[in-house]
Amino acid sequence: MDNSSAPAHSLNMIIKISGHHIQNLNLGQFKPHPHSTIHVIKTVANYCPNLKTFSSYVDGDEIDHLVALFTLCVNLSSVTLTGPRNSEISVDDMFLQLARQDLSNLQEFNVLGAWSFTSESLRQFLMCSKAPIRTLSIDNCFFTDDHLDVVVHCLQNTLKTLRLRLHIRNRLNEESVIRAKGFVDVLEIENFDNYRVSNNNNNNGGESSIFKHKFCKKYWMERRSR
Structure with missing residues (x-):
């Protein structure tokens, strides 16, 4: 629907x-x-x-x-959530509350908005909810090596596809990426940066400017042979 x-x-x-x-x-x-x-x-x-399947802006x-x-x-098995791209939304409390739920049917979880959460709240969510996530996508969130290590540790028996689209400031350590490569079949990491451009159509003569996303080349993608 x-x-x-x-x-x-x-x-x-x-x-x-x-x-x-x-x-x-x-x-x-x-x-x-x-x-x-x-x-x-x-x-x-x-x-x-x-x-069973839900997708929405939040x-x-x-x-x-x-x-x-x-x-x-x-019965939710696939959830895709988008949201604001600029101001971060803290979801630590949400993850801690979901850690007390039984999410044993959740196989796909996509977060496509500027969410902020600690690696500890993420760990409790993934471990305690027992969600057997096979596909995980993180887009535009604050995501570090600690977050990646938590994902690998908590989902090492179920995760098949991991997609990360992160700001250039969150570039991951090569060692963390190598560890992740050993546990998933598909790992995609894409970095993007922001750059300021002139808005020539602005009524004040184009002196103001707006932010747009400049997408950097995807620097790593590997499909592990089975």
């Missing part, structure tokens, strides 16, 4: 009416209703007990609703 373009109130009503039958739900990768006070993720958590004020989603939608 893909309802990313529907008005928030209509989408909310559809989910309440037919939520019990929804197994796959894609709410879109961008914030669809910036001025709406309706929290669709909260509605999904309460009305979609059979949900703002900072919706993190608590994600906890409810994982708690009430126990």
Whole structure:
């Protein structure tokens, strides 16, 4: 079910009416209703007990609703979450709460927004939730060698594909990368940088500037032969 373009109130009503039958739900990768006070993720958590695949944009004020989603939608196997690219959202408390849940069906987890979390909260989440994650994607988060070591240690028996897209300031140590290569079938690491460019279409004559992403060459990708 893909309802990313529907008005928030209509989408909310559809989910309440037919939520019990929804197994796959894609709410879109961008914030669809910036001025709406309706929290669709909260509605999904309460009305979609059979949900298996979920994808949505998540703002900072919706993190608590994600906890409810994982708690009430126990069949979730694939979750993709996007969010703001500039201001980081701290999710340490969320990870610690999810560490108390049984996520034994979660096989794919994609975080595609500027989330901030410590390696310790990540460790507790991965270890205690018993999530058998096979595919993990981290994009635009603060991610260090300690985080990578936690991923390798906690998911060494299940993880097959690891995709990291990190700011150039978070370049990983070669030793950490080598260790990760020994445990996964597919490892992709891409670094990007920000550069300032002139906005010539600006009304003030182009004197102001905006940030855009400049993507560096993907410096490593390997498929380990079986």
